[in-house]
Amino acid sequence: MSGYVRNLAEQARAASSVLAALDGAARQALIDAMAAQLDAQRDAILAANAEDLQRAAAANLSAAMIDRLKLDPARLSAIADALREVALQADPLGAVTRSETRPNGLLIERQRVPLGLIAMIYEARPNVTADAAALCLKAGNAVLLRGGSEARASNAAIAACLHAALRAQGLPEAAVSLIEDPAREHVLELLQLSDLIDLAIPRGGEGLIRFVAEHARVPVIKHYKGVCHLYVDRAADPALALNLLVDGKASRPGVCNALETLLVHRDIAERFLPDALAALAARGVQVRGCERTRALAGEHSAAIAAADDSDYAAEYLDLIIAARVVDDLDEALAHIARFGSDHTEVIATEDAATADAFVRRTRSSAVMVNASSRFNDGGQLGLGAEIGISTTRLHAYGPMGVESLTIERFVVRGEGQVRHAESLTNRE
Template identity: 75%
Template sequence: MSGYVRALAEAAREAQAVIAALDADARTRLVAAMADAVDADRVAILAANAQDLQRARDAGTGGAMLDRLRLDDARLDGVVKALREIAALPDPVGQVTRSEVRADGLRIERVRVPLGLVAMIYEARPNVTADATALCLKSGNAVILRGGSEALASNCAIAASLRRALRECGLPEAALVLIEDPAREHVLELLQLTDLVDLAIPRGGEGLIRFVAEHARVPVIKHYKGVCHLYVDRAADVALATRLLLDGKASRPGVCNALETLLVHAEVAEVFLPGALAALAARGVEVRGDARVRALWPGAQAASEADYAAEFLDLVIAVRVVDSLEDALAHIRRHGSDHTEVIATADAAAAEAFVRGLRSSAVMVNASSRFNDGGELGLGAEIGISTTRLHAYGPMGLESLTIERFVVRGAGHVRHPDLLD
């Protein structure tokens, strides 16, 4: 370990104390100033992005990766809009979540405070540089960013704008640290700084997330993948179930809250599957099914066992007929990733059994899996989705970047007054 990252983290921790001590209005102004700065620096940011894109093309990068890397005016509009929305969110810091006064007059409050220093390790999308910084600073934290080397010029340009906003607000620039040196040892050093880094959040492909989880000594909140299920119960409304299926699979197949597996109760398979699978196929979705599925809909390919654990992130779905709700639960427990599961049913008892029977971070009754999203679920914005069953489970908003601590106020209260005689 070179100590290079430790020095950056120490500076960030000092700056964090300043950010945390601001009042809510000052943090709102800071994030609004960041929006203004990015808006004003479009030319420089797009020029930097053009360098990254050229380098990526020269290296033979194509398709989806190149698209994730790409910024244009419309996408920068989106970044600026997101920053303004984050600025306008309610500030969680200092919020008193519980307050009680004991019979002896001792007042016990639980108060939200920032986590401290958050490390983000991410790939490709340069907008994360702005989003993550805004969410962390709005909630009184400092942030250390480590983006992918493919987006280095874009990330540096965006970080320069964000730091200008810090400077213009009279605040320490070290509250935002971007590790610019691409050497991997710096990530390893960052992940060992247990005395300085309070939380690491990896965002990107499964490889990146596993790398962070395996090497971190600091706490990590992550999700590996979203293998999301729709279970169509025997008491399902077929039209409603079809809506959920199409929205879940075909509206945006590349995201983690898209459906990957459809489980259908045997009693409705015959009335539901042919129409539903035809509608999927009409939208370009490849269907992989077990023998019972293929008997009802010959357009299906044979599903392998691996298909039932796959996060396709594509226009592909695995389908299975099950004989009971219990079999559906057993399938999901075995193959699921604790992300999002959906039941379509008109039977309240079946819905309740489904909700209670699963550990997943979000369970939807007669609603699309695509609602598992911080914006949709009322968090305003999200810094990630957690399938780590600790601290935060599901979409993580500003509150997830804080922790409740105890503030106790007395008038000389002691536990052993006899000792004072």
């Protein structure tokens, strides 16, 4: 261990106390100033990004990776606007969330405080540098950022803007600390700093996330993948279910809230599946189906591969879906319990009791009744920008907004109350 990251983290931790003491207006002004700096430094950021893109091309990175890396004036404006939206969000700190007066007259309040120092470990997208910093600062935290080496020039240029805004407000630059050296050993060092880092959030591919989870001695909130299911109940409205299927699979297949598996009650399979398979085929979606699915596929049956367990466990992130006919709700739930990833489950049904049973008997972070899986997103669920999605059933479960970067503590107000009044007088 070089101590390089520990040194950065110590400075960031010291800065976290300064951040925590700021009032909401000061944090809002700071994030607005960061957005203004991003606008003002557009040319410098784009020049840095061009450097990253040139290196990416030379290294033969995939077109998808290069697209994630690429900035242009419109994307940069969108990043600055996203910061302005975070600035405008309600202040998550300080407000009393609950309060109770005890029989002894003590007033017990719950109040949100910052977590402290948050480490973000992420891959190609340089917008995360700005987004994550803004969300952490909005909640009064300092942040330690470790972006992907492929985006290092872009990340440094964005961080320079954030630092300029901190300086202009008389605040320590270390409140946003960037690990610029791309060596992977620095991630390992970071993950050991349990005395300094309150939470690490990895964002990226499953490989990165497993690496972080495997090596972390600091708390980690993560999601590995989204194996999201649509269960079409016997009492489903077939047209409604078809809309959920097409939106869930085909509107943006590369995201974690896209559908990966279709489960169909046997009583509706004959009515629903032929249309569903035709609609999927029309959108170029490959289907991997059980025997009953293939039997109902008609002209499409030849195109449907036989599904096995690995298909049901897969997060395709592509125009591929697994399909299975089930005997009843129990079998659908057993399938989800076995193959699901606690991300998002959807039921299409007009039967309220079945909907309630489905909600009660799934424990995923989001359960949708007659709504698309694609709504499992911080913005869509009313949280504002999200710093990540958690399928860790601790602290936060589902999309994480600014509130999930805080914690409730106890504030007790009394007039001299003590537990053992007798101890005050005895032996005197």
